[in-house]
Amino acid sequence: MSKAREADGGGAASKRIHGSIARKLGVAIVSGQHQPGDVLTNEIDASEQLQVSRSVYREAIRILAAKGLVESRPKTGTRVSARARWQLLDPDVLAWFFESEPSEDFLRELYELRMIVEPAAAALAAQRRDEVQLERMRAALVIMQHETLASEAGRAADRDFHDTVLEATSNGPLFTLSSSIGAAVRWTTIFKQRHSELARDPMPDHWKVFDAIAAGRADQAREAMERLVSLALEDTRASIDAPADQV
Amino acid sequence: MSKAREADGGGAASKRIHGSIARKLGVAIVSGQHQPGDVLTNEIDASEQLQVSRSVYREAIRILAAKGLVESRPKTGTRVSARARWQLLDPDVLAWFFESEPSEDFLRELYELRMIVEPAAAALAAQRRDEVQLERMRAALVIMQHETLASEAGRAADRDFHDTVLEATSNGPLFTLSSSIGAAVRWTTIFKQRHSELARDPMPDHWKVFDAIAAGRADQAREAMERLVSLALEDTRASIDAPADQV
DNA sequence: ACCTAAGAATAGTCCGACAAATATAGGGCC
DNA sequence: GGCCCTATATTTGTCGGACTATTCTTAGGT
Numbered sequence: 001m002s003k004a005r006e007a008d009g010g011g012a013a014s015k016r017i018h019g020s021i022a023r024k025l026g027v028a029i030v031s032g033q034h035q036p037g038d039v040l041t042n043e044i045d046a047s048e049q050l051q052v053s054r055s056v057y058r059e060a061i062r063i064l065a066a067k068g069l070v071e072s073r074p075k076t077g078t079r080v081s082a083r084a085r086w087q088l089l090d091p092d093v094l095a096w097f098f099e100s101e102p103s104e105d106f107l108r109e110l111y112e113l114r115m116i117v118e119p120a121a122a123a124l125a126a127q128r129r130d131e132v133q134l135e136r137m138r139a140a141l142v143i144m145q146h147e148t149l150a151s152e153a154g155r156a157a158d159r160d161f162h163d164t165v166l167e168a169t170s171n172g173p174l175f176t177l178s179s180s181i182g183a184a185v186r187w188t189t190i191f192k193q194r195h196s197e198l199a200r201d202p203m204p205d206h207w208k209v210f211d212a213i214a215a216g217r218a219d220q221a222r223e224a225m226e227r228l229v230s231l232a233l234e235d236t237r238a239s240i241d242a243p244a245d246q247v
Numbered sequence: 248m249s250k251a252r253e254a255d256g257g258g259a260a261s262k263r264i265h266g267s268i269a270r271k272l273g274v275a276i277v278s279g280q281h282q283p284g285d286v287l288t289n290e291i292d293a294s295e296q297l298q299v300s301r302s303v304y305r306e307a308i309r310i311l312a313a314k315g316l317v318e319s320r321p322k323t324g325t326r327v328s329a330r331a332r333w334q335l336l337d338p339d340v341l342a343w344f345f346e347s348e349p350s351e352d353f354l355r356e357l358y359e360l361r362m363i364v365e366p367a368a369a370a371l372a373a374q375r376r377d378e379v380q381l382e383r384m385r386a387a388l389v390i391m392q393h394e395t396l397a398s399e400a401g402r403a404a405d406r407d408f409h410d411t412v413l414e415a416t417s418n419g420p421l422f423t424l425s426s427s428i429g430a431a432v433r434w435t436t437i438f439k440q441r442h443s444e445l446a447r448d449p450m451p452d453h454w455k456v457f458d459a460i461a462a463g464r465a466d467q468a469r470e471a472m473e474r475l476v477s478l479a480l481e482d483t484r485a486s487i488d489a490p491a492d493q494v
Numbered sequence: 495a496c497c498t499a500a501g502a503a504t505a506g507t508c509c510g511a512c513a514a515a516t517a518t519a520g521g522g523c524c
Numbered sequence: 525g526g527c528c529c530t531a532t533a534t535t536t537g538t539c540g541g542a543c544t545a546t547t548c549t550t551a552g553g554t
């Protein structure tokens with residue numbers, strides 16, 4: 001599982017060298033390979049081992065520090081920060097988590113967050129969405145229905161739907177969570193698909209959310225989204241507990 | 248208002264030069280001085296204007312890029328990203344916002360987020376808190392009661408209480424929001440205090456939340472926290488709408 | 495036993511050069 | 525005349541090395 005993952009691994013962060021170094025170190029940290037408190041190899045040796053210049057290595061460290069994963073001080077060196085300081089909702093950090101088979105606990109916690117945020121967001125979206133957003137939600141669900149979650153296009157449409165709901169809240173900080181929730185949706189969906197197709201058809205739940213938002217019924221939208229997320233959680237949990245099909 | 252602000256301005260990020268440059272640019276961006284889409288001065292000229300080496304300037308840019316504020320590409324240069332990409336919940340980004348008088352809309356959005364997250368967190372905390380966390384909440388409230396929100400110690404205790412509630416959810420991603428919500432609490436409280444003391448005594452609301460969490464009553468904790476946040480919102484709104492006392 | 499000063503290790507900063515990427519403009523071809 | 529392709533200029537990206545500032549540690553002095 002430490003093999004190159006093409007889902008997003010070659011994507012945004014790893015075009016430049018400093019980005020790929022940051023990703024490599026980030027994955028090593030969030031996967032527990034470097035524990036909080038551990039001191040990293042000093043810049044000179046580390047950059048030598050990684051075959052990059054010290055400048056590049058330093059820029060990678062700056063990225064990690066900006067996301068709360070490490071802290072640097074002269075003489076002491078660069079050490080992994082306490083987990084409480086990690087920006088777990090940062091899209092990159094989240095992506096790094098999912099590059100190395102996250103723990104079941106972590107998945108559960110993410111679902112818990114979705115369970116808090118998404119129903120409330122759906123309620124706000126029902127009150128504030130405009131026609132353009134509504135149309136985008138509808139289009140996303142249509143694509144999702146045709147393509148199913150087995151294809152990347154279908155999964156992208158799923159994320160697009162959830163993103164647009166967040167966007168329709170007209171709440172900037174809340175919308176920031178869409179990249180986090182989107183990441184959670186993306187990876188957990190892949191987990192589900194990895195096992196047998198015992199997963200239920202997700203479309204009826206999605207349409208109910210959409211209809212409520214379209215009708216402007218906040219409470220109904222909240223409840224529909226609650227059902228959607230909790231059912232998704234059940235499916236994910238089932239596919240984790242179940243003996244793997246193709247390991 | 249562009250004067251050095253000592254509340255946290257000289258604190259964590261600005262000891263090293265690259266940190267202070269990142270902060271300076273970050274503030275310029277979130278305050279609208281550089282609009283999304285704008286291209287920043289090229290590295291050579293910019294570092295010259297700022298009187299720092301190009302390496303330092305580049306590390307500052309890496310920090311901003313890690314937080315989603317800018318994107319760099321050869322030939323095109325470094326440009327301010329669309330607002331939707333900004334990691335608005337990052338503690339540093341939030342701090343930069345509050346260094347330059349955030350808009351009323353932004354405050355309202357943050358309260359809306361608190362209104363979604365904190366009641367749910369209180370409910371979870373009621374079910375999961377351990378004795379140590381309970382004791383820390385109690386101690387924080389005692390300090391808050393003695394010091395009042397007029398002193399920094401009192402405000403720190405207030406933040407500590409809210410932090411501990413988040414922590415008691417035993418949910419890592421959720422706890423990540425504590426630094427964001429803590430920042431919101433910190434600055435909005437200062438706003439309230441800036442005006443006349445028409446603010447209500449916040450202690451009864453806080454104690455009700457505490458009692459519910461101590462008793463393990465999830466629903467009661469949720470409702471108490473809902474009241475607490477919505478009353479705080481009212482106070483903040485009132486002190487913004489009211490003619491300023493000392494401008 | 496405690497305080498103080500010297501030393502060592504590390505990140506931080508600076509500089510200058512070259513490489514890679516990419517948008518743009520210009521020339522050649524159809 | 526219009527389109528494609530190539531050359532070029534601009535900007536970030538990468539490199540290597542030197543020197544500085546910070547701070548932990550250790551040895552020495554009181």
